Amino acid sequence: AAALIRLALARRTGDLEAATAASSRAQALAAQLPGETHARHPEVEAQVLAGRGIVELWAGRLDEAAGYFADGAAASAEAAAYERADCLGYLALVEALSGRLDRAADRAEAAAEAISSGSDVLTEHIIPGAAVALAWVHLQWGDLREAHVQLKLAESALRTAPDKLVSALACAVAAQRGVAGGRATAAVEMIRRAREEWPASPPGWLEARLAVLESRAAAAAGDAAAAAAAAQRAGP
Numbered sequence: 001a002a003a004l005i006r007l008a009l010a011r012r013t014g015d016l017e018a019a020t021a022a023s024s025r026a027q028a029l030a031a032q033l034p035g036e037t038h039a040r041h042p043e044v045e046a047q048v049l050a051g052r053g054i055v056e057l058w059a060g061r062l063d064e065a066a067g068y069f070a071d072g073a074a075a076s077a078e079a080a081a082y083e084r085a086d087c088l089g090y091l092a093l094v095e096a097l098s099g100r101l102d103r104a105a106d107r108a109e110a111a112a113e114a115i116s117s118g119s120d121v122l123t124e125h126i127i128p129g130a131a132v133a134l135a136w137v138h139l140q141w142g143d144l145r146e147a148h149v150q151l152k153l154a155e156s157a158l159r160t161a162p163d164k165l166v167s168a169l170a171c172a173v174a175a176q177r178g179v180a181g182g183r184a185t186a187a188v189e190m191i192r193r194a195r196e197e198w199p200a201s202p203p204g205w206l207e208a209r210l211a212v213l214e215s216r217a218a219a220a221a222g223d224a225a226a227a228a229a230a231a232q233r234a235g236p
Helices: 002-013 016-032 035-040 042-058 062-075 078-097 101-116 128-140 144-160 164-180 184-195 204-220 224-234
Strands: none
Touching: 002 016, 002 042, 002 164, 016 042, 035 042, 042 062, 042 078, 042 164, 062 078, 078 101, 078 128, 078 164, 101 128, 128 144, 128 164, 144 164, 164 184, 164 204, 184 204, 204 224
16 A cells, blocks of 8 residues: 555655556565455456556557556456556556557547446546546547647646646646647647656656657747757657
């Protein structure tokens, strides 16, 4: 429990080093639990696998992250509806980041079904990762209005369960929506928000995506010099 709490705190602040240490500790301790304990508490394995998936996602290892999230969803029984939905929501996010839009939408739908199968308390709960994934999918499909709806849902959910990486990705989707809608200034502000308040800096892969978005926003605003500078920061 202590290790998972430390992981949750690291997710709030965006501290990858702390998250990695907490996830490794949780994995080591969970491996020592007897089988009967795992049988009584299926949510434990799902939480541990989700934690490992989050660390892999932060590190930019999308395929490895997807494997952990899929295993976590499979390990969750109906008694662990929230944990299953959380894993599926993150899996939807990984699929969206990988460009597999149909699969991302399917995973997000599965997350909603999982949460609705739980207690009445969870029925109206929104999984932030699933909402951000759907926002990304609808944006790529050209439905800016539905992308906005999903971003608002994610924003509300993240106030209840803060997650620095998911928040930053939500800002990135909002920035791309701003560029698509001809609001370059709003896009630049979203990019700034995605970058702020990390303990060190955003993960390298995320910073590269943000630099590309910043270049597009500057180009849309007619600032060629800023667009070129941001593109150089993005690298090859």
